Each structure stands twice: as C-alpha cells, then as structure tokens.
Amino acid sequence: MTTMAMTEPPLKRLFDRLDFAPQPKRMELQVVQERWEAARGGAVAPRRNAISFSPQDRGAAETIFVHRFEGPDDDAVLTEGASAAAILLGSCQIGEKLSEAAQRRGAVRLRRLLKEVRGTGQPVLAQYTSVEHGRDRAIIEILAAPLSEDGRTIDSALIAVWAHVLDGAPARAPREADSSFALFALGASVSFGEDVAQLLGAELTPLEDREFEDGEYKIRPLENVRGRDCYAVFTLHGDDVASSADKLCKLLFFIGALKDAGAGRVTAITPYLCFSRKDRRTKPRDPVTTRYVAQLFEALGTDRLVCIDVHNIAAFQNAFRCETVHLDAQALFARHVVAEIGDSPLAVVSPDLGGEKRAELFRLRLERMLKRPVAKAFMDKYRSEGRVVGDIFAGDVKDRTAIIIDDLIAGGGTVARTAAACRANGAKRVWAAATHGVFSEKAASALTNAPLDKLIITDSAPLQSTIATALGDRLTMISVAGLVAEAIRRLHANGSITQLLDEGP
CATH class of the missing domain: 3.30.450.20 (PAS domain)
Incomplete structure (x- = not known):
C-alpha cells in the first residue's frame, strides 16, 4: 500500500x-x-x-x-x-x-x-x-x-x-580494484552492466565506442588489459538503434581488440544470444545459424561464452568448441512465484513440445519449494513459413493458476494463444514467465488483449515503453544482474556454477 x-x-x-x-x-x-x-x-x-x-x-x-x-x-x-x-x-x-x-x-x-x-x-x-x-x-x-x-x-x-x-557516479564506497579483472559493457547494455558492476563492488572499465559518418565504427578498451581476465557484457537483441547482427558484429570486433591487446582471457556475457532459434534444418538447404555464430566467436579467440536461457541448450552446447556457461532464470522466477502465489493450486504449462523439458524442471522446482504437487500441461505448436498452427492442449489447469514458462517472447502470439487455451480449459488465473522480452512491433497488440493476469520477464533486454504501456500493472520485471554478477564472481575465482543454478543468486 x-x-x-x-x-x-x-x-x-x-x-x-x-x-x-x-x-x-x-x-x-x-x-x-x-x-x-x-x-x-x-x-x-x-x-x-x-x-x-x-x-x-x-x-x-x-x-x-x-x-x-x-x-x-x-x-x-x-x-x-x-x-x-x-x-x-x-x-x-x-x-x-x-x-x-x-x-x-x-x-x-x-x-x-x-x-x-x-x-x-x-x-x-x-x-x-x-x-x-x-x-x-x-x-x-x-x-x-x-x-x-x-x-x-x-x-x-x-x-x-x-x-x-544515473550518470556513472559510484554508488558504493570505493573499494580496492582487482587489477586482474576487467568488466566492460557495450551499447544499450551499459545500464545493465553498471548494475552488475555495483553488485561486484567494481566499476565498469572504460572503452571507446566511436561511430564514423558512414555507419562504420571502432571499439577498443581504454585501459591496459594485458594478462587480465576480461568480461564483455552485451545483450544481442535487435532494437530501434541497432539490429542483432550489428550488435553481434560490434561484440566480435571488441573481443578481437581485447585479444590483440593481450587479454589473458576473454569471456563474452550475452544474456540474450541472437540467432539461436535456428538450431537445425527444418527445410532443404536451411542455415544452422547457431553453429555459424559459434564459429564467429571462436574465430576471434573467445575463451568463454555465458548466456541465459538459450532457445535450445543442447544445440548451444554442441555448437561451440570453446567453453560455454548456460545460466537460467528458473530460481528467480520460482522465488517470485512462491512469494506471490499463496495457497492457490498451480499448473506449469509449456507453450510447445520443444519447451516441455524446461517446463518440467520448473514444475519440479516449484514442488520442492512449495512442498505440494504442481500439475502440468502443454500446448501443441507447429511453425512453418511464419505461420503458427496447432490446437491440441493436454493437461490439468482447471481451477488452478496456470503458469506458462518460455525462454522468450517476440511477437507475443505463442503466449497469447496458450493463455487463451488455459482459460478455455478452466484456469482460474493465467501467468506467463519468459526470460527474454525481445518484443517485436506487433507484440503490444497481441499481448494487450491476451487473457493474461501477469507477465513476468527479466531485464536481459531493455523494456520497450510500448509493452510497459500495453500491460500496465500486469507486467513484472525481475533483474538478472545478480545472477550475472554472481556467475562472473565465481568464474573469476574458479567457483561452482552448478550450485548457483541450484540455489539462485
């Protein structure tokens, strides 16, 4: 109140x-x-x-x-x-x-x-x-x-x-700098990077990001990085300023500059990894962009890549030969749900069969935390040439709070049709939780009329004002800065990432 x-x-x-x-x-x-x-x-x-x-x-x-x-x-x-x-x-x-x-x-x-x-x-x-x-x-x-x-x-x-x-002034009392460590944030991820830096008790290392008249640019560190453990934070979603391809290219150039400057180890922190949805051939001569992106990072000498909730974790891990660290927001989502749900019976819903494993892991986590059974359901979905079809809904959501769990929301159509199916099958309330809110232009209209009581996303990508206006108080944002900061802390100190994923930050 x-x-x-x-x-x-x-x-x-x-x-x-x-x-x-x-x-x-x-x-x-x-x-x-x-x-x-x-x-x-x-x-x-x-x-x-x-x-x-x-x-x-x-x-x-x-x-x-x-x-x-x-x-x-x-x-x-x-x-x-x-x-x-x-x-x-x-x-x-x-x-x-x-x-x-x-x-x-x-x-x-x-x-x-x-x-x-x-x-x-x-x-x-x-x-x-x-x-x-x-x-x-x-x-x-x-x-x-x-x-x-x-x-x-x-x-x-x-x-x-x-x-x-708001303007780069230190929020905490100054601490002794760790000369073996350097944290950079690029482009639209600077604000997120500052949050991560504050949680680490550090400051962002300065860099030059200069654009020329013809749209080309150069990017370089402004401090000595020779022998240092370097982390570059850049979420690779497309927005009004730069496309996913533009951002990927800039990050690769910066990794190359760090390696040329003698960095001891370079870790790319990409909370949202672009081009990861096309991870297999579904039609003749289809590209497998997950593998091509992996080859680009490896060609520049990237030592490690850290992502949150990639579209297909098996494809992600198999595509890269360098070290990969896959984080997920399930502990954060579960903590929020448990605090808000009360005694309401629950069902976890996968919006398609491809996400069933993700939904099942989330359901089991909720059962452990709530110490009571949680039902499950799934929606059939088939996508071809931009069209989504499939009407089959299986599972028990009647008189329950249905929680749709997914890795990302782009156009909003998948979550909207799944929410409608949950309502049609008797769900009392419908919530949705997705790690990446990479909303397209049509997402606002799709989500405005969707029968959703709550949409939970993270700050892995900056929130668009049109989405905030469309959803109003139905929208909840959870920060993953703490998750990223703790992962960096543990990686730098050779600590356990498994424990972090089990318990959350």
Missing part, C-alpha cells in the same frame, strides 16, 4: 515514494525483507543475530546497516555496516550518531524513516532521487525494519539501501 496521499507534507518533500507494505524493486532488498520476515516469527520484531545471509546472498548482506535508538528524540547510533551507511550518510564510523552525520540531507531522511519504523513497528520502504549540483545523480531505495533484542521493545532498526546511479 503506497501511502503518499496520506503522508504528512514534510515526508512528501523528502521522498518520491513511501510504502508501508514494502515490495522492494531491487532483488537485494527483497532478500533482506524475506530474511527479516522469516526471523520475526511471532515477536514484535526479530533480533539482529536471528537474521543471517548465505554466501549466495552476499550482495544483499552488503546493503545493510544497523542503527540503535538512543533516547526519545529519535537520534540513533550506528552499530553495524559503516560502508553501506556511507551511501546515505557520507563517510561514517561505528558508534557515530545520526546527528553527527556528514551528509545532513541523508541523515534527515533516515531519521524520519526511523521515526516511522519506531512508531508503527512495521517495515517501511522509501525511494527518492539524489540531486547534486542541479542534476539527478541516483535513485535511492531504502528499506527500514524494526529490531528488538528482548522481543518486546523496538530498540534498533535494520536498514538496507540501494543506489541506482
């Missing part, structure tokens, strides 16, 4: 959003809230030592700090998390009071939030835009929740803070 309309004017001036039924946008703050709720039980508020984070929740743990209330005047003392608190309060030390903070405006905001937490005994979420020298610098999201050591009296508060930088 967003409560700005009922909020006192002083609070309205401090925050763009104030929410007493918090639903954080950032995954890290969502994790903090989940850990707080799990530790609370039936007490007024949980103890601080009852809230713990696994190694996979490192990003969430790094966002928190704790203030202990002192006296009736709402002043508070920092007892934990000075580096996280610095985002709001400037340079600070354990034991320092809010009234002594270097950043007075941030201290005022936090003090007002702590007053609300202390008065209501409930968590509160706030958001505001940080302005410096007349320019918007960052969007700040703050979650504050009460703590109690004796289980009866609120004596302190757990605060989690996230800053989404």
